[in-house]
Amino acid sequence: MSGEPMRPTFHFTPARNWINDPNGLVWYDGEYHLFFQYNPLGDDWGNMSWGHAVSHDLTTWEELPVALEHTPTEAVFSGSVVVDRANTSGLGTSETPAMVAVYTSHDLLTGHQGQSVAWSTDNGRTWTRHPKNPVLEIGSTDFRDPKVSWYAGGGYWVMAVALSTEHVVRLYRSDDLLAWTHLSDFGPAGSTAGIWECPDLFPVAVDGDTDRTRWLLVVSVQEGAPAGGSGMQYFVGDFDGTTFTADPAPGSGTWVDYGADYYAAVSFNDDPHARRLLIAWMSNWDYAKDVPTRPYRGSMSAPRTYELRTHRGRQVLVQRPVVEGLPAPVHTVTARDLPDGVHPLPDSWRVTSAVLTAELDPGTASRCGLLVRVGTGECTVVGYDAAKRALYVDRTSSGDTCFHPDFGAVHSAPLGLDEGEPLVLEIHIDTTSVEVYADGGRVVITDQVFPSPTSDGIALFAEGGTANLHSLTVTRVGR
Numbered sequence: 001m002s003g004e005p006m007r008p009t010f011h012f013t014p015a016r017n018w019i020n021d022p023n024g025l026v027w028y029d030g031e032y033h034l035f036f037q038y039n040p041l042g043d044d045w046g047n048m049s050w051g052h053a054v055s056h057d058l059t060t061w062e063e064l065p066v067a068l069e070h071t072p073t074e075a076v077f078s079g080s081v082v083v084d085r086a087n088t089s090g091l092g093t094s095e096t097p098a099m100v101a102v103y104t105s106h107d108l109l110t111g112h113q114g115q116s117v118a119w120s121t122d123n124g125r126t127w128t129r130h131p132k133n134p135v136l137e138i139g140s141t142d143f144r145d146p147k148v149s150w151y152a153g154g155g156y157w158v159m160a161v162a163l164s165t166e167h168v169v170r171l172y173r174s175d176d177l178l179a180w181t182h183l184s185d186f187g188p189a190g191s192t193a194g195i196w197e198c199p200d201l202f203p204v205a206v207d208g209d210t211d212r213t214r215w216l217l218v219v220s221v222q223e224g225a226p227a228g229g230s231g232m233q234y235f236v237g238d239f240d241g242t243t244f245t246a247d248p249a250p251g252s253g254t255w256v257d258y259g260a261d262y263y264a265a266v267s268f269n270d271d272p273h274a275r276r277l278l279i280a281w282m283s284n285w286d287y288a289k290d291v292p293t294r295p296y297r298g299s300m301s302a303p304r305t306y307e308l309r310t311h312r313g314r315q316v317l318v319q320r321p322v323v324e325g326l327p328a329p330v331h332t333v334t335a336r337d338l339p340d341g342v343h344p345l346p347d348s349w350r351v352t353s354a355v356l357t358a359e360l361d362p363g364t365a366s367r368c369g370l371l372v373r374v375g376t377g378e379c380t381v382v383g384y385d386a387a388k389r390a391l392y393v394d395r396t397s398s399g400d401t402c403f404h405p406d407f408g409a410v411h412s413a414p415l416g417l418d419e420g421e422p423l424v425l426e427i428h429i430d431t432t433s434v435e436v437y438a439d440g441g442r443v444v445i446t447d448q449v450f451p452s453p454t455s456d457g458i459a460l461f462a463e464g465g466t467a468n469l470h471s472l473t474v475t476r477v478g479r
Contacts, residue, residue, distance in 0.1 A: 010478060013293075014298075017038065018039040018046070018298055020045065021263075021281050023266075025080070025277075026082065026083060028270065031055070034053045034279065036051045037281075040069065048075040058323075067124065073108050078104060079104055079148075081101045081102075081269065082150065082157070088175060089119070091177075099119065100117060101118045102116070102146045102177065105133060112139065115143075115146045117129075135178050136172065136180045144161065156175050157174045158171060158241075160200060161199065164196050167188035184242055189246065190219075191231075192224075194224050196221060198220045200217070206308045207310055215244060217237065218235075218266075220264045225255065227411040228284075229285055230263045231257065232256035235247075236315050236317075254317070261284055262301060263283065264281045265301070266279070277306075278305075279302075282300055286404065293450075299432070302323055303321070318441040321428055326475050326477065331345075331348075338360075338467040338469055340466065342460075343460040344458075345457070349457075352431055352453065354475060354477055355474075356372070361470065364466050364467075365467040369384055370427065373456065378397055379397055380398040380434055381393065381395075384415070384423050395409065400451075413438075414443070415438055432448055433447065
């Protein structure tokens with residue numbers, strides 16, 4: 001928006017006020033719906049309601065009025081939306097299916113959390129709460145974030161919901177979205193350093209073969225992630241309609257993203273292209289309330305597809321960003337040596353929002369990579385450490401880091417390259433974020449940064465030897 005130099009170009013932000021977890025991601029009647037945790041009254045967490053935005057291309061979003069607003073006795077916590085095309089709930093008709101939201105009601109008087117239902121028959125513009133809410137409760141103060149989807153193998157709805165402090169994902173089934181029967185529990189497993197939130201269970205293709213699928217369970221953890229604070233882990237396994245069974249270690253309990261700012265990702269229901277497509281909240285509970293943005297606070301990640309790829313005998317998650325309508329690259333660099341030092345690119349390459357693709361051979365260099373959002377005393381480093389066999393993002397000099405003592409840090413991810421294997425990077429730079437996808441999305445680091453608007457340079461670098469640049473392209477996005 002005009003006069004807001006920190007406003008992202010291709011990541012969703014509300015016009016004003018606080019947001020956190022994405023909710024109710026669903027495609028219906030030509031629109032992608034993004035609901036989200038929202039405070040309609042201020043720029044800090046509170047008054048939890050569901051905000052709402054829609055898009056036709058997953059890049060340009062139109063913010064709509066609040067969908068589900070808090071009441072004096074109920075905070076509207078996270079949940080999901082399905083399109084009840086068979087009218088199993090009786091809340092719509094076969095001609096006008098209901099969009100049904102299943103969300104956590106947080107009772108402001110007792111602290112209890114239960115799962116409630118609301119529905120819409122006008123494409124999500126207005127909603128009616130069910131008179132028998134909550135439809136599922138167990139007397140718990142930590143029972144939240146239902147993700148509901150249709151299980152075609154059994155012909156019923158399945159809900160994954162977190163028993164947060166117990167580090168358990170509980171599975172339920174329903175024939176009508178109103179009456180729910182307990183199926184099984186998964187956990188504790190993997191990281192239990194922080195409470196569990198926002199689970200999602202879904203099938204994904206293996207090695208691009210849609211006839212060969214496994215199941216992924218993703219769950220967010222409020223503490224103990226590799227970059228500190230919040231993060232997400234995933235488990236690969238199988239689901240028989242009742243029980244999710246994870247593969248034994250090391251194939252389970254792996255981190256989705258090694259940066260500090262990727263949390264609460266959940267998938268869209270009913271993507272028309274049959275992709276498993278997710279959006280996350282791009283922040284961290286350690287400092288979310290402190291980030292220096294106004295008049296809003298919080299943004300969403302770029303949408304990403306999730307698949308599994310066989311890598312060194314294991315099935316591992318690969319993530320690919322979805323940014324529609326990109327122009328042709330505006331700049332291209334062909335092969336060249338990178339001797340020890342920093343090698344700035346011409347001023348005409350300056351960008352604050354762009355997609356960079358690069359292929360490098362570390363050669364004899366101990367470290368190599370790119371500097372982005374470069375300005376006077378500012379830069380964010382996207383590099384590879386050959387000795388540590390690690391990808392890293394260094395935001396210690398990225399701009400404003402003083403608002404929280406843990407923000408200015410280096411975040412790294414294991415990335416072993418075979419002999420002669422190049423470092424392949426896709427880097428999405430936006431006004432206040434850097435998302436790095438390495439090796440086709442097998443390793444990902446997502447970090448917020450808050451540089452000066454004039455810090456818009458790009459440079460290449462090598463340390464301790466000579467690296468070899470095979471190629472580099474820069475595609476400007478938006479302004």
